[in-house]
């Protein structure tokens with residue numbers, strides 16, 4: 277079921293519609309987008325204009341990354357997509373029953389083991405004990421945490437915490453995955469490894485991805501498309517298709533075509549800051 281959240285200024289504040297209801301709007305693809313923002317803007321109650329009218333969609337099989345200056349409204353965009361915030365204007369279409377969300381910090385519960393943290397969302401959804409244990413086991417394998425199931429968050433490194441957070445969302449088998457700067461706090465080599473894992477998950481699970489980062493290399497390496505946002509109030513000022521096939525080898529980062537695309541994104545981002 278696709279949920280269309282429309283801004284409070286519109287007559288329909290939250291309408292459930294069928295996924296097919298929006299198909300064909302773009303004319304070129306028979307499949308409707310997995311996630312669509314239409315003229316989404318955000319002014320917080322204190323008057324902060326975080327986001328100006330933003331329109332884009334993420335199609336099934338796409339991995340879209342957003343880069344932009346700090347404070348330009350990237351997290352706000354994800355919070356609106358997830359339903360944590362209501363937009364001031366515009367609408368979001370997404371199937372919220374099938375949404376994964378990885379935050380900047382891993383937000384694990386300190387008193388639960390890795391296994392029980394990974395089971396958490398399935399538990400909240402009422403998935404029976406044996407089934408959620410099985411799904412959590414599969415997710416733990418997928419993110420490479422086998423052997424750490426009985427450890428508590430304080431016993432984990434930053435990278436392991438992010439893996440546990442990823443696994444927790446994977447248990448619900450989301451069709452759309454939102455990532456808000458998940459790897460900002462880990463060292464570069466760990467980040468590269470986690471990037472490889474995200475790509476491998478993207479290929480195996482086939483979710484549509486919307487990823488936020490400050491790293492241009494990470495953006496280009498992971499994505500099928502990179503969007504550049506302006507300074508606050510943010511809006512899209514650049515849209516780059518990334519032409520490299522998956523799976524992507526770590527050495528891709530050193531190829532001239534890769535560097536050239538990073539340069540273009542960097543140039544747009546410098547413009548966005550000014």
Ligand SMILES: Nc1ncnc2c1ncn2[C@@H]1O[C@H](COP(=O)(O)OP(=O)(O)OP(=O)(O)O)[C@@H](O)[C@H]1O
Nearest residue numbers: 320322324326345346347348349350351352353508
């Ligand atoms: N609840 C809120 N009330 C008022 N202003 C807010 C609120 N949440 C965020 N803002 C403001 O909205 C703007 C956008 O915030 P947001 O967190 O979306 O930025 P961001 O692009 O994610 O930044 P960063 O890259 O630093 O994470 C900022 O100026 C922020 O101070």
Ligand SMILES: [Mg+2]
Nearest residue numbers: 350351352456
């Ligand atoms: Mg943010």
